[in-house]
Amino acid sequence: MKNYPTAKLRNVVLLGHGRAGKTSLAEALLFCSGASDRLGTIAAGNTVSDYDAEEIKRLCSISASLLPLEWRECKINLIDTPGYFDFVGEQAEAVAAADCAVLVVSGKSGVSVGAEKAWALCAKKGIPLIIFINKLDDEKADYQKVLAELKDVFGKCVAPCLVPIKKGDAIDGFVNVVDMTSRRWEGDKRIDGPVPDGMDDEIQPVREMIMEAVAETDDDLLNKFFEGEEFTTEEIYNGLKYGTRSRDIVPVLCGSAAKNQGTQLLLDAIVKYTAGPDKYNKLAEDAAGEPVEVESDPEGPLAAQCFKTIADPFIGRLSFIRVYRGTLKKDSVVYNATQKAEEKIGRVYFLRGKKQIETDAIGAGDIGAVPKLSITATGDSLCDKANVVLFENIDFPAPVTSMAIMPKAKGDEEKISAGLHKIMEEDKTIRLENNVETHQQIISGIGDQHIEVVISKLKAKYSVDVDLTEPKVPYRETIRKAVKAEGKHKKQSGGHGQYGHVWIEFEPTDAEGLVFEEKVFGGAVPKNFFPAVEKGLQESMAHGVLAGYPVVGLKATLYDGSYHSVDSSEMAFKMAANLAYKAGLAQASPVLLEPIGTLTVTIPNANMGDVMGDINKRRGRVLGSDQHGDIVTITADVPMAEMAKFATDLRSMTQGRGEFSFAFRAYEQAPEHVAKKIIEETAKEA
Numbered sequence: 001m002k003n004y005p006t007a008k009l010r011n012v013v014l015l016g017h018g019r020a021g022k023t024s025l026a027e028a029l030l031f032c033s034g035a036s037d038r039l040g041t042i043a044a045g046n047t048v049s050d051y052d053a054e055e056i057k058r059l060c061s062i063s064a065s066l067l068p069l070e071w072r073e074c075k076i077n078l079i080d081t082p083g084y085f086d087f088v089g090e091q092a093e094a095v096a097a098a099d100c101a102v103l104v105v106s107g108k109s110g111v112s113v114g115a116e117k118a119w120a121l122c123a124k125k126g127i128p129l130i131i132f133i134n135k136l137d138d139e140k141a142d143y144q145k146v147l148a149e150l151k152d153v154f155g156k157c158v159a160p161c162l163v164p165i166k167k168g169d170a171i172d173g174f175v176n177v178v179d180m181t182s183r184r185w186e187g188d189k190r191i192d193g194p195v196p197d198g199m200d201d202e203i204q205p206v207r208e209m210i211m212e213a214v215a216e217t218d219d220d221l222l223n224k225f226f227e228g229e230e231f232t233t234e235e236i237y238n239g240l241k242y243g244t245r246s247r248d249i250v251p252v253l254c255g256s257a258a259k260n261q262g263t264q265l266l267l268d269a270i271v272k273y274t275a276g277p278d279k280y281n282k283l284a285e286d287a288a289g290e291p292v293e294v295e296s297d298p299e300g301p302l303a304a305q306c307f308k309t310i311a312d313p314f315i316g317r318l319s320f321i322r323v324y325r326g327t328l329k330k331d332s333v334v335y336n337a338t339q340k341a342e343e344k345i346g347r348v349y350f351l352r353g354k355k356q357i358e359t360d361a362i363g364a365g366d367i368g369a370v371p372k373l374s375i376t377a378t379g380d381s382l383c384d385k386a387n388v389v390l391f392e393n394i395d396f397p398a399p400v401t402s403m404a405i406m407p408k409a410k411g412d413e414e415k416i417s418a419g420l421h422k423i424m425e426e427d428k429t430i431r432l433e434n435n436v437e438t439h440q441q442i443i444s445g446i447g448d449q450h451i452e453v454v455i456s457k458l459k460a461k462y463s464v465d466v467d468l469t470e471p472k473v474p475y476r477e478t479i480r481k482a483v484k485a486e487g488k489h490k491k492q493s494g495g496h497g498q499y500g501h502v503w504i505e506f507e508p509t510d511a512e513g514l515v516f517e518e519k520v521f522g523g524a525v526p527k528n529f530f531p532a533v534e535k536g537l538q539e540s541m542a543h544g545v546l547a548g549y550p551v552v553g554l555k556a557t558l559y560d561g562s563y564h565s566v567d568s569s570e571m572a573f574k575m576a577a578n579l580a581y582k583a584g585l586a587q588a589s590p591v592l593l594e595p596i597g598t599l600t601v602t603i604p605n606a607n608m609g610d611v612m613g614d615i616n617k618r619r620g621r622v623l624g625s626d627q628h629g630d631i632v633t634i635t636a637d638v639p640m641a642e643m644a645k646f647a648t649d650l651r652s653m654t655q656g657r658g659e660f661s662f663a664f665r666a667y668e669q670a671p672e673h674v675a676k677k678i679i680e681e682t683a684k685e686a
Contacts, residue, residue, distance in 0.1 A: 016104035017114025018083035086450035089429035107141030159213035214239035277365030302326035419462030477544030482507035487580025500572030536577030618642035
């Protein structure tokens, strides 16, 4: 594949809800352009995009893939992305490298949550859009209904360019409502003709939508529209071109990816209506942290970013690179501005799915891949050392679902950790934590399916089999009243014995850990044993008397005791302190404390009642709500033990529209029935 001038490049991300047909559309576009010699299907597991074993098994995309093709003397770098919410991190990577997007909407199900989220993501990044209504070959598809939904949800900017010509349930061609001609195909031959008779009722509302959208792009056109004058074909095309690039217009095309219908027209629209990277400047920082605009100059100093990493035990490490300025050449040395170190570039590739097409260089505005980079990670900036450029890091969503990993075979802990860290190089939405208190490895991700896929990869690629369980909750214990307790450790077994004797007053305190004081009079306990008493109490506090959880908020005052001039030792006084601790805490009204977190959940107003009810069921306390239009933000305090399945339940209640964050706030006394259940479960485990 040759290197193209920057103006002849298009970097396009495919977005949309799961099952909208993004991968099938990518397959059709590759086939239509001649980049692929067959039209693969998801069911057969032979698409160019979904080549990973996990994707073939699950019949869905789980990773973004790069699919360059050539059309009308342009190179289009398609980036196919997963539609399921669990793999939203892949969308974040793809959008970071793209200049425009094709939003795929199903002609059967219409505007779904995934489409709304994709629209919002593009709006946040300022990326122009084209909408493709797919699956119009299905008898349940309703083109006019979907158009009405698009306009209701996204507004006047929606500009439909085509109306399908139906022959029974099949699509026989399209009417271009811009120039009012029809387009049909006989094999590879396109036949242009007049609009078929009897389609006025279908075409008129669609043409009105595109005229209204075009009118909004220019004051003169708006006046012309209100005066009832017709736009010329040139005015409409220019309005579409400039309106799309400024995001004032979103052209809508349609067809069937499975039947390869409408794909040529979509490729034409991408080339005609969207701009090349030469029209966009990328914001970054220089070495001094000052903002700079990076222009797409192929002759300038290098400025590029790694937006995705594949770390595979068989093919090795592969870094996906978007070049913004200059040229990334093979056998060169570049500067990693993020890691502040030099990186050796060996071979350079263009990728099409898993196929690697070797090249000498990746030019400004283009996308390619470099194998075996030693220090470069996803999000890192690569540049010329004399012209440091640091791009904004990719914004990944925080993980919201956690599970504990239990190895099925003894001694696999290190293999698990090594395998997961390799997977985490690929997936920046995964977190791994070793909880020293509960002695569990905790993996966190975007959802249950996300974690399942990670565990499946761990087994397939790194030969490690694990079980998943709900993480243990780190409870605490404390006391509610002051007591005095004696601890005497006395042991005689030939030679020197052991003797330690203390009286300690225990009382609650607001301090988090141990507050130790001594008020010993008359040398009842020598001063050199005070540290041993304190240390004995510190060690004892690791285990409470109710369920063995760590104790917090404890004040201990050593006020009396006795010693033996020969048999007393630090160890003996540590043991005595432990005995006093056990005796004292059992009498001091011990209680169990549970961790409470602050939940902030953002939902549509229509789901407020369901979510409020769900929070109450989780023993939560709603602290307040804030409404902005149709969106409500609820803040509540909720016990951590009740949050295990909240991510899944919220997605179900809001059809995926809800988002939340949850952060630890404080420990509070657990209700009696909850404490009783926890104590009983702990006793059973013991």
